[in-house]
Amino acid sequence: MAIDSVNFRSSEIDLSDKKFLIVDDFHEMRSIFRDIVRNIGVNSKNISVAGNGNDAIRLLSNKTFDVVLCDWNLGTGKNGQQVLEEAKLRNLVSSSCIWIMITAEKTSAAVAGAAEFQPDAYLIKPTTIAILRARIDRIWAKKEAFLEIHQAIKQNKYSEAISLCDQRLTYDKVNASELLRTKCDLLLDNGELDRAKKLLDSVLAKRDFSWAKASLAKILIKNNNLEEAKILLEDTLDENPTFLEAHDLLVKTLQTMGDLESTSMALERAAKLSPNSVVRQKQLGDIALKMGKLENAEKAFRKSVSLGEHSVLKTADAYIGLAKTCSANTNPVEALKVIGELNKQFSTKDVQLKSMAVEGLIHHQSGDKEKAKQIAVELSKHKTDNIDPDSERSLDMAKLFMATGDKQNAIALLQQEIKINPEDNILLEDANAIFVDAGMGEEGATLIETSRREAIEIMNGGVLLVSKGQYEEAVNAMRNARKAMPSNVRVLFNLAYVIITYIQKKGAEPVLVKEARESLNTANRLSPGESRYSKLMNALNQLSN
Numbered sequence: 415m416a417i418d419s420v421n422f423r424s425s426e427i428d429l430s431d432k433k434f435l436i437v438d439d440f441h442e443m444r445s446i447f448r449d450i451v452r453n454i455g456v457n458s459k460n461i462s463v464a465g466n467g468n469d470a471i472r473l474l475s476n477k478t479f480d481v482v483l484c485d486w487n488l489g490t491g492k493n494g495q496q497v498l499e500e501a502k503l504r505n506l507v508s509s510s511c512i513w514i515m516i517t518a519e520k521t522s523a524a525v526a527g528a529a530e531f532q533p534d535a536y537l538i539k540p541t542t543i544a545i546l547r548a549r550i551d552r553i554w555a556k557k558e559a560f561l562e563i564h565q566a567i568k569q570n571k572y573s574e575a576i577s578l579c580d581q582r583l584t585y586d587k588v589n590a591s592e593l594l595r596t597k598c599d600l601l602l603d604n605g606e607l608d609r610a611k612k613l614l615d616s617v618l619a620k621r622d623f624s625w626a627k628a629s630l631a632k633i634l635i636k637n638n639n640l641e642e643a644k645i646l647l648e649d650t651l652d653e654n655p656t657f658l659e660a661h662d663l664l665v666k667t668l669q670t671m672g673d674l675e676s677t678s679m680a681l682e683r684a685a686k687l688s689p690n691s692v693v694r695q696k697q698l699g700d701i702a703l704k705m706g707k708l709e710n711a712e713k714a715f716r717k718s719v720s721l722g723e724h725s726v727l728k729t730a731d732a733y734i735g736l737a738k739t740c741s742a743n744t745n746p747v748e749a750l751k752v753i754g755e756l757n758k759q760f761s762t763k764d765v766q767l768k769s770m771a772v773e774g775l776i777h778h779q780s781g782d783k784e785k786a787k788q789i790a791v792e793l794s795k796h797k798t799d800n801i802d803p804d805s806e807r808s809l810d811m812a813k814l815f816m817a818t819g820d821k822q823n824a825i826a827l828l829q830q831e832i833k834i835n836p837e838d839n840i841l842l843e844d845a846n847a848i849f850v851d852a853g854m855g856e857e858g859a860t861l862i863e864t865s866r867r868e869a870i871e872i873m874n875g876g877v878l879l880v881s882k883g884q885y886e887e888a889v890n891a892m893r894n895a896r897k898a899m900p901s902n903v904r905v906l907f908n909l910a911y912v913i914i915t916y917i918q919k920k921g922a923e924p925v926l927v928k929e930a931r932e933s934l935n936t937a938n939r940l941s942p943g944e945s946r947y948s949k950l951m952n953a954l955n956q957l958s959n
Contacts, residue, residue: 467492
C-alpha cells in the first residue's frame with residue numbers, strides 16, 4: 415500500500431488532538447495505517463493500535479477515541495463487525511466517534527452485519543491518505559451537525575432533540591434527509607405516532623424515501639394494520655431490495671400475522687443479504703423448527719451458535735433451539751450434548767431453568783420418564799423465582815410439567831403467562847397447543863379465555879376506580895395488579911396514569927412521582943414507542959416541575 419503525499423486545504427479539520435484507534439491483526443498493516451494517520455495530521459501520541467478484537471475492546475473500555483479504523487477480518491476470535499457490535503451495545507463509543515471498517519472484501523454479504531450496528535463507512539484495501547482524509551472530513555462534518563441532537567438523545571431529552579432537528583432543518587439543506595429521519599425516529603421512540611405520520615406523509619409527498627416507507631410501516635404495525643404494513647414493506651423492498659431494516663420489519667409483520675411460510679421466505683432473503691447475523695440465523699432456526707423442517711432448523715441453529723462464539727450477541731436460545739431440534743430428530747444423545755455445552759457457556763439462573771426444562775423434555779421424548787420426572791420436580795421448586803420474564807422458558811416448563819403429570823403447576827404457569835401477555839395471539843396459540851397435546855383442548859380453551867378476561871379486568875381496574883373518584887383505591891388496585899403482572903405493559907401504563915390523576919387531585923408527592931416515572935420507564939423498556947409513554951411522561955413532568 416503506497417503512502418501518498420497530499421497538500422491539505424486549510425478548511426480541513428485539525429486532527430492533531432484527535433485520538434485514533436487502529437485495529438488490524440497484521441503488524442505490517444498496523445504500521446502502514448499508523449503512517450497514513452500521521453500523514454493526515456494526527457499526533458503520534460494520540461494513535462493506539464490493537465492486534466485483535468479482544469485487545470480492541472480492552473482499549474475501547476479504558477479510553478475514549480474520536481476515530482476507529484478497524485479491519486473486518488481479524489483472524490482468530492472476534493471479527494471487526496463483532497467488535498463494533500460490542501462497542502455499541504456496551505456504550506464504549508459515543509455517537510460522535512467515527513467508525514470506519516477496513517476490508518479487502520468487495521461483496522456486501524461478506525461484511526454485512528446487523529442492520530442496527532453499521533459503521534460510518536467502509537474502505538476497501540488498499541487505501542490512500544487522500545481517500546482516508548476525504549472520508550473522515552465528510553463524516554466529521556455530519557457528526558458535528560448532529561452533535562447537539564445526539565447529546566440531547568443521550569440524556570433522554572427527546573422533545574429537546576426534536577426541537578433541535580427543527581432548528582437545523584431551517585438552514586442545513588445538506589443533512590436535511592438525515593435530520594428528517596432522525597426527527598421521525600425520535601417521534602416514534604417518544605410514542606408520538608400522529609406527529610410522526612404527519613411528518614412522513616409530508617416527506618413522502620415530495621420524495622419516495624425507503625426509510626420513510628419503513629417508518630410508516632412501523633406505525634401501521636403499532637396500530638395493528640398488519641396487511642397494510644406488509645404491502646408497504648413489500649413495495650419498499652421491490653424498489654430497494656438491499657434495505658435490511660425493511661426486511662426485518664417484514665419478518666416481524668408476517669410472524670405476527672402467523673404466516674410461517676412467508677416469514678421463513680422473508681428471513682431467508684434477509685439472511686442472504688446478511689449471512690453473518692447471529693440473530694437472523696437463530697430466527698431462521700425457530701421458524702424452521704415450528705414448521706417441522708428439522709434439517710433447515712439444525713443448519714440455522716448451528717450457524718447461529720458458530721457465529722456467536724466470539725460475539726456479544728451470542729444467545730443461549732440458539733443452543734436451546736438446536737437441542738430441541740436434535741431431540742425432535744430422534745437424536746437425544748446429541749441433544750443432551752448441546753445442553754451440556756450450553757451449561758458450560760452460560761451460568762445465569764434464567765438459562766439454568768431453560769436448560770433444565772429442555773433437558774427434561776429430551777429425556778421424556780427419549781423414553782426416560784423417571785429422569786424427566788426428577789427434573790420436573792426440581793424445576794417446580796424454582797417456578798416462582800424472581801427472574802426476568804421469558805415466555806419461551808415458561809412454556810417449556812409447562813410442557814414438562816404437563817408431560818410428567820403435574821397438571822397443576824403446568825396450568826398455573828400457563829395462566830401466569832397469559833395474564834402477563836393477554837393480547838399476544840402467538841403466545842395464546844402456543845398455550846392452547848400444550849393443552850391440546852395433553853388431551854385438554856376444551857378445558858384449556860376455557861382456562862385461556864378465563865385467564866385472559868381476568869387479566870384485562872385487572873389491567874383496567876384502577877382506571878375504572880379513577881372514573882368513580884376513588885383515587886387512593888385506584889392506586890392500590892394498580893399496585894396489586896403490578897405485583898401480579900410485573901411485566902404487563904398496560905398495567906405499568908395504567909399504574910402511572912392513576913398516580914398522575916391522584917397527584918392532579920391531591921397534590922404532588924416525590925415518592926409518587928418517582929414511582930410513576932419508574933413505571934413508565936419500565937413500560938418503555940419492555941415496549942418502546944408506545945404513544946402513551948410520551949403523553950404520560952409529559953403530564954408527569956409538568957406536575958413535578
